[in-house]
Amino acid sequence: MENPDGLETFNQEIRNRIAGRRSPRKIWVTSLSFCLRKAALSTYLETSKYERTGEMLLGTLLHRWVQENVEFEGIKFEVPLEYEIADGWVLVGKADAILGDKILEFKLKGFNPENGPGSLNGMEEPSKTWKEQLNAYLNMAGLQEGYIYVFDRDGLDFRYFRVEKDEEAFSKMLGRARVVMTGVGELEQGKFPAWIKPRYTNECDSCIFRAICGAIDRPWERPT
Template identity: 75%
Template sequence: MEIPDELKTLNREIKDKIAGRKSPRRIWVTSLSFCLRKAALSIYLGTSKYERTGDMLLGTLLHKWVQENVEVGDIEFEVPLEYKISDGWILVGRADAILGDKILEFKLKGFNQENGPGSLKEMEEPSWTWKEQLNAYLTMAGLEEGYIYVFNRDGLDFKHFKVEKDKELFDKLLRRAWVVIRGVEELDQGKFPAWITPRRSDECDSCPFRPICAAIDKPWEKSR
């Protein structure tokens, strides 16, 4: 029997409340640049707040330092952003700062000759994940232009890179969000989304869900 859309929404709301979940359910922009199976498991199990890495904590300290030491008019820090994907799902993020009509993202990076540019001066562009995330924030905020400030972890010298809004890039991100939504819905139904594999095998090395995936399959072998 076909269930009307209104009843599907009602049924989902009831199930979410029984499970103690907030509605609508949220997908963080930053999670979509990495393993989508991990993103689905994190949402389903509600573990995102426990998954902070050392680099993320250092980044938080950088944001705090900038906020406490830089005085510029018309600037807002830690600005929450949302984008409705569908009934029951929203894409969320937090811009490091908005200065006038520009979004600013602050990133901390170490440099060595064996892994990318050997110095900040030699760096010609920021990582694609940073550009992808800033592009999403621009779309969510309805702005056209932003800047990624890359700080050298050794000495706190910095360099900035301009990023302009790219609709096609954001559409690709949304398609990955729908993969996560489908994965979470399967988990809700008692199924495991084994069809979602990591984008890079090394993502599995430090993933908190590795034991779960190892019991079902070994996605790090499929991604090679």
């Protein structure tokens, strides 16, 4: 028998309260550019606040420096964004800044000619993950255009790159969010989502869930 409209969402809300989980249930935009198994574990165990890396902390300092030192009328910093997915799940993120109808993202990058461009001027475009994240924010905010500001970690020079809203790419990101939702659901049932594979081959090296995955599945040992 099919549940009436809204009843399953209501039932899930009861289950969430019994399990002590907050509602709405949040998936962070930044987690969807990497291993979705990690995102599912992080969401299920509510460990995201413990997963900040040194690189992320440097990025936070950059955001704070821009906010405290660049005075410009009409700009808003650290703007929270939300997008309702389904069944009490919400995609969440924070735009570094919004200036009028443009979203601005600030990124810090070191340059090494052995594994990428050797300088800021040699950089042709920002990384795929950065563009994915900014595009998600554009779709969540209903805006058409944004800019990624890339700061040289050594010299604090910068360049900026234009990104246009791409609804198809955002649809794919929502598909990744639904993979996380399914993975969390399996974890709640006592199953392990071994079918979710890392997106990049080196992700397992520094992952805080390596021991958990290693006890059940060792994705870093599979040939790429």
